[in-house]
Amino acid sequence: MARLGFLQAELDSIREQGLWNTIRTVESPQGSWFVVNGQRVLNLCSNNYLGLADDTTLKEAAKAAVDRFGVGPGAVRSISGTQSLHLELEERLARFKGTEATIVLQSGFTANTTTIPAVTGEGDLIFSDELNHASIIDGCRLSKAKVVRHAHNDAADLQRQIQAAGECRRRLVITDGVFSMDGDLAPLPALLEVARKYDCMTMVDDAHGEGVLGDHGRGIVDHYGLVNEIDIEIGTLSKAFGVVGGYVAGSRLLIDYLKQRGRPFLFSTGPTPADVAACLAAVDLLEASDDRVQRLWENARYFKGKMHAAGFDTGKSETPITPVMIGDAAKASQLSRELFEAGVYAQSISFPTVARGKARIRAMISAVHSREDLDFAVEHFTVVGRRLGLV
Ligand SMILES: Cc1ncc(COP(=O)(O)O)c(C=O)c1O
The missing domain is CATH 3.40.640.10 (Type I PLP-dependent aspartate aminotransferase-like (Major domain))
Structure with a gap:
């Protein structure tokens, strides 16, 4: 055990820097909604672009x-x-x-x-x-x-x-x-x-x-x-x-x-x-069939349009990956946390994965999201974003 003691110092340092990666547990198949840590939430953080993970x-x-x-x-x-x-x-x-x-x-x-x-x-x-x-x-x-x-x-x-x-x-x-x-x-x-x-x-x-x-x-x-x-x-x-x-x-x-x-x-x-x-x-x-791919792009365009209208900056994305640019890492992580409590799981990403000052929420859009799902997401981004003074 003593030989691995240096790992504790490393972990303490990760925690002190606010870089601790809390890994949530998924208890259902991947879909537009899924159960995470016992809570049913809208899934805005998987790479399941076409919804095939549970097809x-x-x-x-x-x-x-x-x-x-x-x-x-x-x-x-x-x-x-x-x-x-x-x-x-x-x-x-x-x-x-x-x-x-x-x-x-x-x-x-x-x-x-x-x-x-x-x-x-x-x-x-x-x-x-x-x-x-x-x-x-x-x-x-x-x-x-x-x-x-x-x-x-x-x-x-x-x-x-x-x-x-x-x-x-x-x-x-x-x-x-x-x-x-x-x-x-x-x-x-x-x-x-x-x-x-x-x-x-x-x-x-x-x-x-x-x-x-x-x-x-x-x-x-x-x-x-x-x-x-x-x-x-x-x-x-x-x-x-x-x-x-x-x-x-x-x-x-x-x-x-x-x-x-x-x-x-x-x-x-x-x-x-x-x-x-x-x-x-x-x-x-x-x-x-190209239908799923087309639906994915329609959803991505719809979500980005609504987020822009709500005052959010979605960076330079040309694909269904939608970064919601926040800047400050603490604010991005607070937004992600409060969204989760409201039923929207969208991961915050900060340094070292992206440059300092470029923290963001990465919203991943899928072909299996319905318009109601995307409206639900925009509504909660807007409510929580306003409360945090982001829009
Ligand atoms: C650009 C790129 N390459 C490779 C990978 C790894 O793919 P896999 O999860 O199949 O190992 C990823 C996954 O995040 C990625 O984004």
Whole structure:
């Protein structure tokens, strides 16, 4: 115990700085409303963009897969854990994304930490947006490449950084597609133009674009009309797809290589039959109909319009991620707390996740919210916001 005593000092310091992360307990399925810490509240904080996390078709698919394949894959995929379902999902995802191939992994986080160290190493340079997700940062740390950060969404700064960095063996330009705290989009065409000029590999993490942007939710690369122009696409199956898992999409060459050299693929057991079957059902639904994606965008536009009319600033979001900008961390956390008491669960986000003075409430809109749900949210944001002098 004494050897771990330093952890107590760390925890005390986290508490003193007001950075303690209180983790609430969910006691029902994810939906527009759910039960949290015993209270039924409106859900404005999940990534369940299309409402698939509790979809009947996905649940039936998962149950059927358990009956046919059991609950666990039994081994890492490279030994005896690749089930026909995994291969089927990889083929269907490749068709959905319009790439030659995909590899399915345990999570979106793992997809980044698998890929980055596999394609870069000593003597290479990685050019990474300063606001890239933690899983990209950790993937870069696992690579022996040197990491150079460029200003957020700034292709001109990317070019300056590439020029200043000089010669190297290989270069990788890597960015989030949708930035999860602001909901803004990476300027992929401009980044790609610079990357091409300097012969850089390109990689985009589409975690929050999948199921949201592009035709039938095919993601940011489709949104920009760049299918097969970006070398490496990372996807997650745990947000709009409503399940859990991650994948990499790209050329057959890339995917063959990751199946030989991707360490989490080789050394960690893959997704379960239930997860994979539910993801297959999600791909079916997305291919068959764009309705959910359209409803998501209608809801996002409706909510943002109402929040603006009520006097709130929703930042620079271009997606259903709606940051309600507050500034002061204590005020944002008080707003979140009082909203929860009023029946609206919307998470406050502050330093170190966002810059100091940029605290906000992040409202996550879903296709399954009704107009009444969104009106309920705006009403309570307004009442509590007025009481706190925010609007
Ligand atoms: C940009 C980005 N990449 C990756 C991930 C991780 O995805 P997963 O939850 O599937 O591990 C997230 C999740 O928050 C994300 O926002």
